[in-house]
Amino acid sequence: xxxxxxxxxxxxxxxxxxxxxxxxxxxxxxxxxxxxxxxxxxxxxxxxxxxxxxxxxxxxxxxxxxxxxxxxxxxxxxxxxxxxxxxxxxxxxxxxxxxxxxxxxxxxxxxxxxxxxxxxxxxxxxxxxxxxxxxxxxxxxxxxxxxxxxxxxxxxxxxxxxxxxxxxxxxxxxxxxxxxxxxxxxxxxxxxxxxxxxxxxxxxxxxxxxxxxxxxxxxxxxxxxxxxxxxxxxxxxxxxxxxxxxxxxxxxxxxxxxxxxxxxxxxxxxxxxxxxxxxxxxxxxxxxxxxxxxxxxxxxxxx
Amino acid sequence: xxxxxxxxxxxxxxxxxxxxxxxxxxxxxxxxxxxxxxxxxxxxxxxxxxxxxxxxxxxxxxxxxxxxxxxxxxxxxxxxxxxxxxxxxxxxxxxxxxxxxxxxxxxxxxxxxxxxxxxxxxxxxxxxxxxxxxxxxxxxxxxxxxxxxxxxxxxxxxxxxxxxxxxxxxxxxxxxxxxxxxxxxxxxxxxxxxxxxxxxxxxxxxxxxxxxxxxxxxxxxxxxxxxxxxxxxxxxxxxxxxxxxxxxxxxxxxxxxxxxxxxxxxxxxxx
Numbered sequence: 356x357x358x359x360x361x362x363x364x365x366x367x368x369x370x371x372x373x374x375x376x377x378x379x380x381x382x383x384x385x386x387x388x389x390x391x392x393x394x395x396x397x398x399x400x401x402x403x404x405x406x407x408x409x410x411x412x413x414x415x416x417x418x419x420x421x422x423x424x425x426x427x428x429x430x431x432x433x434x435x436x437x438x439x440x441x442x443x444x445x446x447x448x449x450x451x452x453x454x455x456x457x458x459x460x461x462x463x464x465x466x467x468x469x470x471x472x473x474x475x476x477x478x479x480x481x482x483x484x485x486x487x488x489x490x491x492x493x494x495x496x497x498x499x500x501x502x503x504x505x506x507x508x509x510x511x512x513x514x515x516x517x518x519x520x521x522x523x524x525x526x527x528x529x530x531x532x533x534x535x536x537x538x539x540x541x542x543x544x545x546x547x548x549x550x551x552x553x554x555x556x557x558x559x560x561x562x563x564x565x566x567x568x569x570x571x572x573x574x575x576x577x578x579x580x581x582x583x584x585x586x587x588x589x590x591x592x593x594x595x596x597x598x599x600x601x602x603x604x605x606x607x608x609x610x611x612x613x614x615x616x617x618x619x620x621x622x623x624x625x626x627x628x629x630x631x632x633x634x635x636x637x638x639x640x641x642x643x644x645x646x647x648x649x650x651x652x653x654x655x656x657x658x
Numbered sequence: 659x660x661x662x663x664x665x666x667x668x669x670x671x672x673x674x675x676x677x678x679x680x681x682x683x684x685x686x687x688x689x690x691x692x693x694x695x696x697x698x699x700x701x702x703x704x705x706x707x708x709x710x711x712x713x714x715x716x717x718x719x720x721x722x723x724x725x726x727x728x729x730x731x732x733x734x735x736x737x738x739x740x741x742x743x744x745x746x747x748x749x750x751x752x753x754x755x756x757x758x759x760x761x762x763x764x765x766x767x768x769x770x771x772x773x774x775x776x777x778x779x780x781x782x783x784x785x786x787x788x789x790x791x792x793x794x795x796x797x798x799x800x801x802x803x804x805x806x807x808x809x810x811x812x813x814x815x816x817x818x819x820x821x822x823x824x825x826x827x828x829x830x831x832x833x834x835x836x837x838x839x840x841x842x843x844x845x846x847x848x849x850x851x852x853x854x855x856x857x858x859x860x861x862x863x864x865x866x867x868x869x870x871x872x873x874x875x876x877x878x879x880x881x882x883x884x885x886x887x888x889x890x891x892x893x894x895x896x897x898x899x900x901x902x903x904x905x906x907x908x909x910x911x912x913x914x915x916x917x918x919x920x921x922x923x924x925x926x927x928x929x
Binding site: 560572576 | 763
């Protein structure tokens with residue numbers, strides 16, 4: 356114990372980024388990149404062949420050619436990085452060519468949908484916990500709603516809302532809401548019913564009202580469950596927003612970039628949009644995790 | 659239960675708790691369980707009454723009926739001249755559970771303030787009462803700590819401070835020290851005795867420890883299981899300022915012996 360303290364400073368000891376972890380991460384990334392580059396060669400075989408017109412140029416030049424095709428079946432990682440650089444850094448963020456612009460369009464409907472889904476999910480959970488009959492009557496519908504493929508629902512939502520004058524942000528947000536209220540409801544029902552009998556009995560001895568029990572016991576007890584749900588919810592809210600962009604005729608957003616890319620065979624653009632979407636998803640989940648840690652600390656969680 | 663609707667205690671020294679032919683049967687899938695059977699008990703103001711017996715003898719059930727956490731199947735009971743429900747709605751008792759049941763997201767001070775918040779005390783009054791009651795259980799200076807930073811014994815003292823914070827005249831304690839080791843338990847027994855002497859509360863105390871019951875109580879109610887009933891009621895007459903040393907005296911041992919005899923008699927039918 357003492358030697359441990361002596362050999363390493365407190366911060367280093369607690370740092371999760373140990374040498375072993377770094378090595379594992381770097382080697383895994385290197386391995387995946389290697390597999391990717393190798394896979395490019397057979398995947399792009401036909402395209403490269405056509406491009407070169409049957410000339411025999413040796414295997415070194417062949418490799419180079421198959422890693423720099425304009426319309427590769429599988430573009431090489433550095434091509435995607437170049438595409439990202441060109442569409443994120445080199446163009447103005449408000450230009451329709453900018454991935455930042457498209458990212459923002461998707462992000463805004465994601466966040467609106469996430470907020471609405473969270474509120475809806477919490478309200479449903481509170482209702483279910485407090486009204487016994489709702490657990491039997493409402494829950495099956497909530498579960499059933501999630502068995503319908505979102506790809507089937509999305510065009511209907513867009514068309515129906517479009518016919519009554521709602522276009523753009525609102526329909527996309529509603530598709531996000533539709534997807535992300537579910538984990539919030541499930542998590543919060545579990546969380547709101549998590550207090551022990553003794554903790555509930557205590558409130559009963561104080562003759563506390565139902566709202567007081569909710570505010571002072573059920574709600575704080577549910578907070579850890581809420582954050583677990585929110586992490587899932589925000590990621591699928593993003594999926595909902597992207598799916599919602601597909602049937603709109605691909606005007607703007609990450610979904611539009613995906614659709615555009617597939618129309619014109621711009622695989623690099625598709626991949627760049629996918630990378631952007633996963634970076635956004637990871638950042639959003641990370642942000643929720645950060646807020647969770649702050650809330651946990653404020654609520655007396657063990658460090 | 660007409661006494662309850664009247665809402666007033668009868669004149670004179672009416673008992674704080676009066677139970678008459680109290681029975682409670684739980685209907686389970688394996689048939690009825692007779693938790694309590696024809697229990698008569700009367701507890702006066704300022705008494706310290708222990709309910710002792712093996713697990714399953716209904717001592718906790720009796721306490722929970724007093725607290726209106728269970729309803730009796732038959733019989734009558736009044737608490738401060740009210741029905742148990744009336745007493746609960748009027749917040750006339752403080753309840754200490756087997757476990758501290760602190761809310762982990764609240765600091766020690768905010769845990770003690772919980773009942774005061776529920777009952778709508780002014781914020782300054784809450785702070786002042788939390789401070790005073792934490793001092794009473796020797797926990798001054800721990801206001802800003804969270805429950806997990808405290809030992810089990812300290813947590814249970816917080817829960818006692820919480821039960822006392824709104825100054826109920828009646829304190830119901832359900833094996834509050836059952837989960838603690840004997841050394842901590844001895845200390846807390848001494849502190850509880852002092853607290854009882856200083857505050858003059860009526861205490862109903864459930865335990866399965868003979869020395870604890872004999873040391874703390876003015877009266878010991880010995881119970882037996884299946885069905886839960888009262889075997890013996892023993893008055894004690896130890897000086898109010900007694901210390902743990904009295905456990906070595908012949909009088910103490912005599913009372914303890916009688917309690918043990920009662921427990922054995924209640925158990926003789928099987929096991």
